[in-house]
Amino acid sequence: MHFSKHDIEQMPSRYRAHFINSLSGYKSANLVGTADHQGRYNLAIVSSVVHLGAQPPLVGMIMRPDVVERHTLANIRETGWYTLNQVHQSFWQQAHQTSAKYPAGESEFSATGLTAEFIGDCPAPSVAESQLCYSVKLLSEQPIEYNGTIMLIGEIEQVVLKQPALFEDGHIDLNSLQTVAVAGLDGYHVGHALGRLHYAQPDSEPTVLEAKCKGD
Amino acid sequence: MHFSKHDIEQMPSRYRAHFINSLSGYKSANLVGTADHQGRYNLAIVSSVVHLGAQPPLVGMIMRPDVVERHTLANIRETGWYTLNQVHQSFWQQAHQTSAKYPAGESEFSATGLTAEFIGDCPAPSVAESQLCYSVKLLSEQPIEYNGTIMLIGEIEQVVLKQPALFEDGHIDLNSLQTVAVAGLDGYHVGHALGRLHYAQPDSEPTVLEAKCKGD
Numbered sequence: 121m122h123f124s125k126h127d128i129e130q131m132p133s134r135y136r137a138h139f140i141n142s143l144s145g146y147k148s149a150n151l152v153g154t155a156d157h158q159g160r161y162n163l164a165i166v167s168s169v170v171h172l173g174a175q176p177p178l179v180g181m182i183m184r185p186d187v188v189e190r191h192t193l194a195n196i197r198e199t200g201w202y203t204l205n206q207v208h209q210s211f212w213q214q215a216h217q218t219s220a221k222y223p224a225g226e227s228e229f230s231a232t233g234l235t236a237e238f239i240g241d242c243p244a245p246s247v248a249e250s251q252l253c254y255s256v257k258l259l260s261e262q263p264i265e266y267n268g269t270i271m272l273i274g275e276i277e278q279v280v281l282k283q284p285a286l287f288e289d290g291h292i293d294l295n296s297l298q299t300v301a302v303a304g305l306d307g308y309h310v311g312h313a314l315g316r317l318h319y320a321q322p323d324s325e326p327t328v329l330e331a332k333c334k335g336d
Numbered sequence: 337m338h339f340s341k342h343d344i345e346q347m348p349s350r351y352r353a354h355f356i357n358s359l360s361g362y363k364s365a366n367l368v369g370t371a372d373h374q375g376r377y378n379l380a381i382v383s384s385v386v387h388l389g390a391q392p393p394l395v396g397m398i399m400r401p402d403v404v405e406r407h408t409l410a411n412i413r414e415t416g417w418y419t420l421n422q423v424h425q426s427f428w429q430q431a432h433q434t435s436a437k438y439p440a441g442e443s444e445f446s447a448t449g450l451t452a453e454f455i456g457d458c459p460a461p462s463v464a465e466s467q468l469c470y471s472v473k474l475l476s477e478q479p480i481e482y483n484g485t486i487m488l489i490g491e492i493e494q495v496v497l498k499q500p501a502l503f504e505d506g507h508i509d510l511n512s513l514q515t516v517a518v519a520g521l522d523g524y525h526v527g528h529a530l531g532r533l534h535y536a537q538p539d540s541e542p543t544v545l546e547a548k549c550k551g552d
Binding site for chain 2 (some may be wrong): 123126133139143168169170171176179220221222224226254265276277278282293298304305306308311318320323
């Protein structure tokens with residue numbers, strides 16, 4: 121099946137949103153925790169977190185200022201902090217439910233039954249049920265031309281890993297954490313491991329990397 | 337386990353790369369196809385493709401100008417075009433192998449045994465083995481402050497879907513395509529579906545969405 125630019129333009133708006141959101145492939149599922157200056161908490165699911173670099177440890181996140189995420193964005197601007205919390209199989213439906221438009225003043229934590237906890241001095245709440253979460257300090261926001269979205273650039277501050285999923289080389293086993301991936305707008309998945317591969321060399325075939333979890 | 341900012345700074349460089357790359361969650365696995373003006377083809381695996389918006393259909397991609405991806409970036413600047421090709425289970429090891437530093441003049445297509453084909457007028461090659469691929473026209477590049485990376489913003493031009501994986505609402509079933517997701521630097525996975533959920537409403541519980549493939 122071929123879809124031309126014209127075909128895509130002619131798709132109904134919601135159909136096109138499903139279609140185009142499927143093209144990039146599997147996306148990460150994360151909950152963004154924020155607070156305002158009054159200590160009111162907000163929690164929103166995002167599929168737009170992207171690794172930017174390890175040194176310094178930076179993470180990017182695309183936000184749409186005009187939709188439900190606007191409270192998240194306002195809170196991040198107010199305090200300069202947020203948390204990112206990987207979504208796991210045990211609470212994927214609650215995570216999705218945070219995207220409902222709750223009335224002002226109702227926190228997505230209480231509405232969905234997720235639990236707020238804190239990482240170090242970060243004023244933004246993290247999700248107690250998340251097995252891998254971290255605090256992030258806002259460094260800057262860059263407007264994306266053409267569609268009014270914004271990329272937030274944040275520095276990773278403090279990381280909390282609640283299960284023995286750390287390999288001896290620094291890799292974290294998302295499979296054993298039952299971390300969730302999103303396809304399109306609303307399709308949730310867990311991973312099934314094919315394997316890890318050694319750093320590729322031009323003069324040799326791909327070879328499987330066997331690494332151990334710390335403590336194994 | 338808690339990791340402070342200081343702990344992260346003290347990690348050896350490669351260990352930190354594995355660790356920080358694992359934090360964002362599952363990432364999409366895509367091959368970027370490009371050509372230079374002499375018609376020499378380049379193919380590179382990337383895990384940094386991010387959905388930017390459906391109207392207009394935009395896709396973002398983070399590039400590191402100082403590593404192997406530099407040929408890809410040079411080609412995109414030269415022609416203004418690239419293709420994005422989802423990686424599937426049948427060729428995940430070949431896809432990884434494109435990250436090897438092949439000598440100048442050796443195409444990753446012939447080196448890894450993947451096949452070049454073309455989408456419409458796009459001069460950049462796509463991957464015949466990919467079941468979901470599309471041509472992209474470069475709109476702009478935005479430098480990311482702080483670490484010298486660049487975000488390429490591209491407009492999706494023409495989409496090719498080679499299997500009956502399109503749902504009646506526009507969603508594409510990445511499971512049936514055996515699309516691959518990446519964890520960290522080198523961990524490859526296929527998805528196992530938990531389900532799709534209806535658009536969340538504040539006054540109702542999450543409910544599973546049953547959609548059919550076109551033609552079912």
